[in-house]
Amino acid sequence: MAAEESLTDTVGFLLGKLGQQANVRFADRLAPLGLRPRHCAVLELLSGGPRAQLELAKAVGVTASVVVDMLDELEQLDAVRRVRDTADRRRQLIELTPTGRELRHQTLSLARQNDEELLSAISPAEAAALLHTLGRIAAATGLIAK
Template identity: 80%
Template sequence: MASEDSVTETVSFLLGKLGQHANTRFADRLAPLGLRPRHCAVLELLAGGPRAQLELARAIGVTASVVVDMLDELERLDAVRRVRDAADRRRQLIELTAAGRDLRRRTLELARQNDDELLGMLGEAEAAALRRALDRIAGAAGLTFGEAP
């Protein structure tokens, strides 16, 4: 039994453990699609239209080489394609394919299943309050999706 003087009773520890649990369960759901959670960020960003590789890297907060690996993996799934930028022929843009849009839709369904599993013991009002609180905490920490850190 943990005491109140234990690091395991802190919000930081509990959010970290819950985050690991949620990510593992989500990864298990995504695996049959050939995806990992990190691919979902790319699919979401590209849903807004084509983007340059470096722009994707900055928005996700990873190195350019990591994005290249992720794009190679998504390209093998026919989810994205690289196209020349009409404004700058030296630059490639990444865009979603029809298969990529379908994968994005399916990842959202799986993420919602994950949320339902995680929040199943909470009432609707409690789940909504938790979401609002997490959104405020993330916003205060500057953790916004799709913008460079």
Template identity: 40%
Template sequence: MASSPRSAPMAQLGVLLANRGTLAGARVRDALAGSGLTMRSAFTLTQLADGPVNQQALIDLLGVDPSALVAVLNELEGLGLVSRQRDPADRRRHIVALTPDGTRALHAVDSVLNKTDDDLFATLSPTERAHLERLLAKVTDPGACG
């Protein structure tokens, strides 16, 4: 019985994506280090960009363990970037919002991450970058791209 041909070493898409993801993750972490933020804290700020969110909804949006979110929120609150207030409709819940400093930090993070993207994807045309973004969205959420 003939054996099936093997792909060339490191040619599997998952391996290539994991390898490039490691490189991209390191560059993003390095870029964020200058702002004193981690990827998790920066991503939390981005989830608050459209306005206050209750803490449980934020847990669901981020897909993190509640204790992990509490640690991130404690850090961000200590930096003066977010505030937590009791929900007037349900005193057991907290509403999380960006502070003015948090909004400024988010703009700075966006700028740093845009520069990092420009560096990472400098060899791609704008059309290729848009196509890659669509493909990655499709891989991570097959229902998102019909």
């Protein structure tokens, strides 16, 4: 007799549950820095250079008012600063400060620690293959640029 199919045997379910667990663990690691996982997306996007607030909101997938709150929080940590766009004085650009660049490096280190913990049940080769495969899927679905 065949085993009954289960939702827990689907990729979407497992990725969702693992993603929740990874986010909770990552948030715990970030808390001493005064950061939350959503701040990391902004720090990462700004590592490529200044961006407009609305552009950040679209890239992170939040409303303009949410990104303003996030930027206010990051500004309190001296991680970002708002500057006037020299090409369009009506627009503000957001840029990383030296503190923001350092925080970004710290968050990357914490993310790597999180990965090591999550992937401890598999071999380094399996972990590398998983990361490669997830990267391909994320790129194919437009979640990341590759």
